[in-house]
Amino acid sequence: MTEPQISILENGLRVASWALPGLETAAVAVTAETGSRFERPELNGLAHLFEHMVFKGTKRRSARAIAEEMEDVGGQLNAWTSRDTTMFHARLLARDLPLGVDLIADLVSGARFDADDIVREKEVVLQELGEARDTPDDIVFDHLQEAAFPEQALGRSILGDEASLARITRDDLLGWQADHYAPQRLTLVAAGKVDHAELCRLAQAAFPAAAGSNPSPVGDEVRFHPGRHHDARRIEQAQLTAGWAAPGHHDPAQDAALLFTLAAGGGMSSRLFQQVREERGLAYTVSASLQPYVDAGLMSVHAATDPKQAAAARDLIMTVLHETAVGLEQAELNRARAQAVAGLLMALEGPQGASDYLGRSLIVHGRFVPPAELVARIDAVTVDAARAAGAAMLSAAPARAEIGRHKVAA
DSSP states (O other): OOOOEEEEOTTSOEEEEEEOTTOSEEEEEEEESOOGGGSOGGGTTHHHHHHHHGGGBBSSOBHHHHHHHHHHTTOEEEEEEOSSOEEEEEEEEGGGHHHHHHHHHHHHHHBOOOHHHHHHHHHHHHHHHHHHHTOHHHHHHHHHHHHHSTTSGGGSOSSOOHHHHHHOOHHHHHHHHHHHOSGGGEEEEEEESOOHHHHHHHHHHHSOOOOOOOOOOOOOOOOOOOOEEEEOOOOSSEEEEEEEEOOOTTOTTHHHHHHHHHHHHSSTTSHHIIIIIIITOOOSEEEEEEEEOSSOEEEEEEEEEOGGGHHHHHHHHHHHHHHHHHHOOHHHHHHHHHHHHHHHHHHTTSHHHHHHHHHHHHHHHSSOOOHHHHHHHHHTOOHHHHHHHHHHHHTSOOEEEEESSSOOOO
16 A cells, blocks of 8 residues: 655645555545534534535535536535534545545635525524434433533534524634635545645645634633433433543553453443343443544443343443453453454545545644554553553543433432
8 A cells, every 4th residue: 555645735735645556436535623612602513504504505506516516427425524523525436536626625615605595504404403312322422422521612512502503694604614614724635546746736726825824723621521411201222321531632542442442342242242232131232432532532331221221231331341441351452453453454445434544644643644553553552551541431430321211320
């Protein structure tokens, strides 16, 4: 696999390409180091609404033209917003890469934000919010995020709510674009059959000249709190989550924390799955995951169980986690290591996974982190280090969010 090439253009745009031999396709994306954690509380949902609104039309293209131009060449165009990143991405034949670059640049820099479109798209987001609220195993994670980071941007919903969406104006969308989508705050990445010089030429032509130098947006300080949220609606299964403060991207313990989390609840062979589901039958779904941010992280456990079994499932989950932190075995660590490495390398075999990795690496670390470097870090984690990372995360009381009519945790 070749090494990526990285350039900074005259307008400040960072351009990175990763040529993957033997392919006739390419994935291209613009990654912005922005998301819901940079919003003001009263405008919660702005980053996500911005992502929606750019697809409603630009100064050069209608919403219909955006869809038709991409699908006329058999390509796929989409976007997503998280708490700290927003990405606009396309997958298409390599010969159509010029269209992909031009179209994505037009979306992020030329959206027109018509008043009527804003009204309609707010209704669409409200429907998305309603769908999330009607999906307990989805919305429970928003509740956990709020319980763990109360009254903080990191704890607020990416979608916003009815009141905050109603407040967002066209000027707010334009301000968000000016503050977060100037070329010098974006990274354009492409992977697959791509020529770096040609990508830079396309980017220079498609993106505007450098804008003013507004201060870089800064998220608020993160403070974990063992909060509680219980939604006592009547549903067939109780949704149980618990979360603990975890290492962020730059914390030396992050790799050990990841392997501990995978060993505890990362798959069918994990301790949680084997003991909670297979041996005791207390849950249909049970898993653990780790979400790192630049300056913080959250390890979480989720289980879906019969409300009558909620207390037993909750107690067993806590027992299993603490036992893993004390008695994690070498074979379990090796299995978790294999999962982490295989997941990484398998994803890199396709243009989409490679472009995602390249963009995330540049945004998080400011440089391309070779996969071999990441694999070496994972390989270096010892049993003692994984146990210590687990014990450190579990040393404080967890935040909890639960949905269902069952007895809540003390």
